[in-house]
Amino acid sequence: MIEEVNSIFSFIQDPVLLVDVDGKIHNMSHRVSRFFNKIRNVLIGGPITEIISDSDWVRVKNMKKQQDLKVSVKLETGDQKEYLAMVKPLVSNGEIASFLINVTPIMDSKKKVHEQRVLYTFNDVKGISDSIQNVVDIAKRIAPSNTTVLLRGESGTGKEIFAQAIHRESHRKDGPFIALNCAAIPESLLESELFGHVKGAFTGSSADKPGRFELANEGTIFLDEIGDLPLPLQSKLLRVVQERKIERVGDTKSTPVNVRIITATHRNLEKLVANGQFREDLYYRLNVIPITIPPLRERREDIPILIDYYMKKFSEEFFRSPKRISEDAFELLLSNLWPGNIRELQNVVNHFVQLEIGDLVTIESLPNYLKHVNETERRVEKEAAINEKYSMKSSNRINEKEIIIDLLDQYGRDTIGKKRVASHLNISLPTLYRRISKFKIK
Ligand SMILES: Nc1ncnc2c1ncn2[C@@H]1O[C@H](COP(=O)(O)OP(=O)(O)OP(=O)(O)O)[C@@H](O)[C@H]1O
Ligand SMILES: [Mg+2]
Structure with missing residues (x-):
């Protein structure tokens, strides 16, 4: 027993x-x-x-x-x-x-509520980089109006946070926020999900059902992964966007809806339009205010802040005291390309908060894939560094540090400036960041 x-x-x-x-x-x-x-x-x-x-x-x-x-x-x-x-x-x-x-933890139960009802606000968007702050500024400025917004950005950059924050800062904030991921629902069900159906419209439709547009009345509808909307539904969506009326599947009458439309995609819509996979007229209707959220690798100054933020958050959640990060682990985190952006960073921090027993996070405590990615990356960069040394030598300037300082003075020290410096030197941005910290350039 x-x-x-x-x-x-x-x-x-x-x-x-x-x-x-x-x-x-x-x-x-x-x-x-x-x-x-x-x-x-x-x-x-x-x-x-x-x-x-x-x-x-x-x-x-x-x-x-x-x-x-x-x-x-x-x-x-x-x-x-x-x-x-x-x-x-x-x-x-x-x-x-x-x-x-x-x-x-009480936080955990709160989080569930959070997912259902409480929406993100702009305060949840962490980061001090000019690029993210600019995007927040624009989003805040357009939030109060009813304009249609198209959020763009790679996976995990925060499109959903922005959609919710815009709703929360609009006059519709007390109305519903209804989200639908167009890529997550089988095509056969998508139409009825969006627009609803009447009883008997198809097999299994035993009762009338409102669609997401009707549910979002007086509020905001957030159509995620809009680039994945099948063409026939694009035409139907276009009509709704133009006329602000919906027709349930199987119904002949149309109902007016008062919704603000926010869409998001990580795909290149222009390319989809060019390939005939996305309707051009719908593209123009949705792309009224485009907001592009920059990927994490283009705003590396936010990495330490996000690590810190999630370290505190997860440590609290798992009853751990926050850990220190060794210098080389930190460098690896700084130089990672973060293809999964903030979601990936969240996972990595979660990984070492939960799995590292000691209070120091070393390279060993990081997920394996990160080490491997970086080995390849480092190799590529090593080769690049060798080439670069030659190009520096050939220009007959010995002091690399001075060259970088000169260029930073010339182009500026913000991300855009640094990008220009990196491309001037023909090195990658991570390499430039590494040089800057190696030479302790302020
Ligand atoms: N600036 C930020 N500060 C803090 N957390 C963030 C920030 N941006 C995103 N996150 C967090 O990262 C995760 C991914 O964000 P979100 O779901 O909004 O991304 P997404 O762009 O919609 O990604 P996908 O395309 O994969 O759906 C979320 O848990 C979110 O809370
Ligand atoms: Mg999303």
């Missing part, structure tokens, strides 16, 4: 504790020790009041039925933090003999 219980605990993914009526911890899932950064074998056999406060334990002890409870947890740092504890008293021989306690 004991073995069975133990194997259950090694199987449970949540932070769950089994505590007897005297408050002794009998068993717990591995997640608990990771959660609280405490050693499992030390906690087992010890008092639950090592984790929760004495008064919270008294409240747990008095529970007669399953209940949720806010408890404050003692953190390693000496701070107290509130968590949600789901408590289930276990009865043996007609009496409560022990309690199962499942602890979850």
Whole structure:
């Protein structure tokens, strides 16, 4: 029996504790020790009041039925933090003999709400680079109006954050924000998702159903991956954009809708238009205010800020104290090309917050793929560096540092300036950043 219980605990993914009526911890899932950064074998056999406060334990002890409870947890740092504890008293021989306690961070439950209802605002857009600040400025300026916006940018650059933030800063903020990813829904269902259908319009349509446009009435509709909208639906969307009226599938009458349209894509719409895959007239209707979010590799000054931000966020979430990052790991993070942009950076930070046991993040603690990518990158750059040395030599100037300073003075020290310096020297932007830090250029 004991073995069975133990194997259950090694199987449970949540932070769950089994505590007897005297408050002794009998068993717990591995997640608990990771959660609280405490050693499992030390906690087992010890008092639950090592984790929760004495008064919270008294409240747990008095529970007669399953209940949720806010408890404050003692953190390693000496701070107290509130968590949600789901408590289930276990009865043996007609009496409560022990309690199962499942602890979850309150932030986690909030996050779920966040995903459903609470939308991002411009405060959630982190970054100090001129390029991201410019984009935020433009977005803030156009937010209050009803104009149609097209958000462009690579995957993971923050298109969804911007769409929500624009809605939150518009006069429609109390109205609905309805999102639909055109690439995620099978073509056969997309039309009815967008425009709704009437009963009997097709097999399985047993009742009338409003589409996303109707649901977004008085608010904003966010059509993500608009470049993936099939051509027949593009024509239908064009009509809605022009007339602001929708027709449910199978219906003959049209209903007026009052929606602001925000679309997004990571694809090159102009190319799609040129190839006949995207309607040109729709393109012009949607591309009223284009906002392009720059990729992370073009605003490297934001990388440390984002690492810091997510380090704090995830450390809190996983009950860890924030870690330091070794110089070479930091350099690797700075020079990474981040093809998955901020989403990728989030994953990497999450990886080392959860998996690195010590308080120093080294290259070893980074995900393997990052090391490999960078090996290739570094090799390419090494070759480039050799060529570059020759070109520097041939120009008969020995002091590389001086050349770079001169060029920075000439082109400016913002990202655009640095890009120009890099292209002047015929080196990549990451290489330039590495030189700048190597020579400690201010
Ligand atoms: N400037 C930023 N500051 C902080 N977090 C950000 C920022 N930009 C994006 N993120 C975060 O990165 C993740 C990806 O952002 P988002 O989903 O908005 O990107 P996307 O452009 O819609 O990507 P995709 O094309 O893959 O759908 C989200 O978790 C978001 O919170
Ligand atoms: Mg998105």
